[in-house]
Amino acid sequence: DGGITQSPKYLFRKEGQNVTLSCEQNLNHDAMYWYRQDPGQGLRLIYYSQIVNDFQKGDIAEGYSVSREKKESFPLTVTSAQKNPTAFYLCASSTISYNEQFFGPGTRLTVL
């Protein structure tokens, strides 16, 4: 099955700890994206990448970091510098022609 996988579905961490969210796609898409969603809100762009070893900051990149060492993978690290990390995190990918984005199932992060 082609698609995007995110793991784990639920994640709990203590305040002050860094945590890495996984995102893998087997759609052979060049572009990948990370979004954050807070309750009752739309999605906000954290980071995006068009190509391996390159990525750009989105609208709310502070307190987050990413890497793109492989085309299939785009992990997101939520650092201790992120003031309000509890949220629903969504990963997406698209072809380089930037038509529809395909979204993963999301990871719900709760910081205690």
Next chain:
Amino acid sequence: DAKTTQPPSMDCAEGRAANLPCNHSTISGNEYVYWYRQIHSQGPQYIIHGLKNNETNEMASLIITEDRKSSTLILPHATLRDTAVYYCIVRAQTSSGTYKYIFGTGTRLKVLA
């Protein structure tokens, strides 16, 4: 960046057409309008997109006004499974030449039996 405005919620009777409006009055000439929907705690699902012309696919129709300042998503025969939050999104070009989606807060559509 263009932004979208949608009503926060709508109800629709099962089997009837659901018409979801969206205002995007600051949209630029080369910015596309996309529609996605999100069922609770899942990833958004693509529905349809367009630039100037009306579009139709197996899920929905998209009507864009001639001045492109607003659009309407039409679900022709709504079912209970269409209950979701519907996002009208503008795809804008960044300064680096890539594209990003600008999400609004969406419309929560409830289809009633």
